[in-house]
Amino acid sequence: MSSFQDIKNASLYEPRIEFIKKQLDSLLSVIDLEKDGEVVEVDSFRLKNLRHWVSPSPCDPIEVFGYAGTRCDCACLFCCNRGNPPSSALGNLRRPPGEEFEEMRTRMNYFFPRAGTCLFPSLGDIYEVMLHPHFLEVLRLLREKTSKVFRITTNGKTLTPEAISQLAELKPIYLYISLNSVSHARRRRLMKDKNPQIAIQSLPLLKDAGIPYSVVIVPWPLGSLAEMLDDLSSTVAHADLNDCHLVEINLPGYTRYFSPEKLYDLDDVWSRTVSCVRTLREKTGSPIVVMPSMYEENLYEGRKNLPEIIGLVKNSPAAMSGLNKGDLILKIGGITIASRPQARDLLSVLQRSENREASLTVERDGHALELSLNLEVFSYPYSRETDNHPGIIFMGTGLRMSYLEGLKEIIDSHKAKHVLFLSSTLVKPTFEQCLAESHLFGDRELRIDVEVPRNNFFGGDVFMGDLLVVQDFIDFIKEYLEGKERPDLIVIPSSPFNLGGWGRDLTGRVYLDIGREVGIPVELLECSTIFD
Amino acid sequence: MADYIFRYKLDGKKEPVYQDPLLEMIRAQMENILNIIIPLEGQREVKIDGFKLLRDRRTVYKIFPQEQETPNFFEEHPL
Numbered sequence: 043m044s045s046f047q048d049i050k051n052a053s054l055y056e057p058r059i060e061f062i063k064k065q066l067d068s069l070l071s072v073i074d075l076e077k078d079g080e081v082v083e084v085d086s087f088r089l090k091n092l093r094h095w096v097s098p099s100p101c102d103p104i105e106v107f108g109y110a111g112t113r114c115d116c117a118c119l120f121c122c123n124r125g126n127p128p129s130s131a132l133g134n135l136r137r138p139p140g141e142e143f144e145e146m147r148t149r150m151n152y153f154f155p156r157a158g159t160c161l162f163p164s165l166g167d168i169y170e171v172m173l174h175p176h177f178l179e180v181l182r183l184l185r186e187k188t189s190k191v192f193r194i195t196t197n198g199k200t201l202t203p204e205a206i207s208q209l210a211e212l213k214p215i216y217l218y219i220s221l222n223s224v225s226h227a228r229r230r231r232l233m234k235d236k237n238p239q240i241a242i243q244s245l246p247l248l249k250d251a252g253i254p255y256s257v258v259i260v261p262w263p264l265g266s267l268a269e270m271l272d273d274l275s276s277t278v279a280h281a282d283l284n285d286c287h288l289v290e291i292n293l294p295g296y297t298r299y300f301s302p303e304k305l306y307d308l309d310d311v312w313s314r315t316v317s318c319v320r321t322l323r324e325k326t327g328s329p330i331v332v333m334p335s336m337y338e339e340n341l342y343e344g345r346k347n348l349p350e351i352i353g354l355v356k357n358s359p360a361a362m363s364g365l366n367k368g369d370l371i372l373k374i375g376g377i378t379i380a381s382r383p384q385a386r387d388l389l390s391v392l393q394r395s396e397n398r399e400a401s402l403t404v405e406r407d408g409h410a411l412e413l414s415l416n417l418e419v420f421s422y423p424y425s426r427e428t429d430n431h432p433g434i435i436f437m438g439t440g441l442r443m444s445y446l447e448g449l450k451e452i453i454d455s456h457k458a459k460h461v462l463f464l465s466s467t468l469v470k471p472t473f474e475q476c477l478a479e480s481h482l483f484g485d486r487e488l489r490i491d492v493e494v495p496r497n498n499f500f501g502g503d504v505f506m507g508d509l510l511v512v513q514d515f516i517d518f519i520k521e522y523l524e525g526k527e528r529p530d531l532i533v534i535p536s537s538p539f540n541l542g543g544w545g546r547d548l549t550g551r552v553y554l555d556i557g558r559e560v561g562i563p564v565e566l567l568e569c570s571t572i573f574d
Numbered sequence: 575m576a577d578y579i580f581r582y583k584l585d586g587k588k589e590p591v592y593q594d595p596l597l598e599m600i601r602a603q604m605e606n607i608l609n610i611i612i613p614l615e616g617q618r619e620v621k622i623d624g625f626k627l628l629r630d631r632r633t634v635y636k637i638f639p640q641e642q643e644t645p646n647f648f649e650e651h652p653l
Binding site for chain 1: 575577578579580581582583584585586587588595596598599602603606607608609610621623638
């Protein structure tokens with residue numbers, strides 16, 4: 043008999059299951075069920091025909107192999123999964139690996155990449171997938187169903203020469219290696235990895251096997267900041283030496299469940315890390331991004347959302363075309379570029395098109411310069427299967443101007459004159475810049491207040507807008523309304539409610555509760571989650 | 575090979591808003607459905623926060639317990 047699934051997780055990804063559960067609970071409070079004249083005690087239910095539970099999906103392979111990531115063989119000092127609030131809907135079931143494999147096999151049977159459908163997800167936090175005893179078997183079975191890239195995040199502990207050669211048979215594969223430090227002693231202390239040499243030595247092996255990878259580093263202030271930054275520089279140099287595709291610096295953070303005490307000065311650690319990265323970019327071939335990228339943008343860029351190149355994937359068409367770090371893209375294929383998301387979209391279209399060449403106009407040292415991008419000239423670590431762009435790296439995704447059109451439509455449909463827009467510390471400066479420059483909001487009678495709720499749910503030093511939950515919004519709005527004029531509409535970006543597509547926050551609670559609690563209409567502004 | 579079985583536990587846990595079990599059953603079902611659908615009248619989205627029984631159209635029952643303290647919300651008594 044299989045284990046029970048987590049109903050809270052279902053409320054996030056497939057709330058019709060939660061609906062059935064609540065309907066049954068409600069009915070059973072007033073009736074008894076019978077079979078052959080005898081009362082039947084019912085304490086659970088199961089899904090009858092899984093075909094009924096298939097829904098549209100991008101069919102990323104992680105929607106199957108992600109269920110292998112329920113355990114970890116490291117104990118990282120900074121592990122973001124350690125401080126999850128108990129009411130999060132992203133917990134993991136405790137099941138034997140064989141049962142997890144059975145679920146993955148069943149999911150594979152309902153995984154239809156051509157039709158773009160698969161079973162509803164029930165993923166919790168993903169730990170180390172490569173630790174699962176059936177992982178390679180799952181990948182092999184998956185490869186029979188899809189040619190899509192397997193994007194695998196790993197701590198690198200299992201990346202032995204044998205494992206890498208097995209992975210190489212399953213290309214296209216892209217790895218995100220949580221390396222964190224090239225120093226054996228520091229990696230041992232940071233990650234409790236008893237054999238740090240395996241991960242550290244895996245980079246040249248991956249290069250030999252033709253598997254592109256990102257090196258992921260969380261700069262955790264263990265010891266002095268100077269020590270941390272020295273180690274960061276050495277680790278980036280090691281990644282660069284081994285032709286890593288991208289270096290991702292994930293700025294650290296922790297929740298109040300991780301530590302009720304302040305562990306470090308966030309602005310000091312983050313700003314000094316970004317400053318160090320900006321220096322490293324000048325002398326490193328591999329591109330380096332800092333996440334969340336808007337922190338760097340807010341710190342250094344007066345004008346936001348610009349399509350400025352901060353790095354080029356080694357041996358990519360972009361790197362071979364004569365583009366430089368610091369170039370500002372003015373035109374792609376003759377089309378004038380107004381923002382970074384527009385540049386990314388056009389480069390993506392270009393990558394997928396039949397065109398093998400395109401003209402680019404960039405601004406360099408105050409002068410316009412025209413270059414030709416040949417999409418057929420590239421080599422490792424760039425590849426057409428694993429890259430979505432011709433190798434140009436920007437400072438994050440940026441903010442789409444089309445969001446403002448969506449905002450305008452919402453405001454017009456409510457005939458609102460006073461709008462409270464709830465943003466985040468990171469997005470607010472770019473949003474306000476776009477708002478001020480937009481011609482859509484010229485109505486002098488219209489007032490839009492942009493405010494930033496606190497992340498009480500996660501607490502600690504977490505301040506990402508996409509991690510806000512329904513209760514955070516309710517608490518903030520109630521506090522905001524004290525002594526202030528009531529707005530006639532509240533607009534919230536949809537991104538904190540994007541998982542599963544049912545308007546649920548990370549606890550599985552529906553956003554509609556915000557309007558019900560505060561007594562003011564609340565609308566979600568459709569926008570993508572910012573992952574970088 | 576048979577499919578993996580997706581099982582869910584029933585627990586009946588929930589503090590009733592109304593003490594009348596049949597009334598509470600209807601309220602709970604309304605609340606549940608309003609958490610996964612948006613009711614329409616024609617093409618227009620409609621906000622629903624209460625209901626009446628056909629046998630007694632004078633009494634209004636609230637659907638969402640947390641709304642009891644918010645302004646602009648009708649009281650639970652005959653209109």
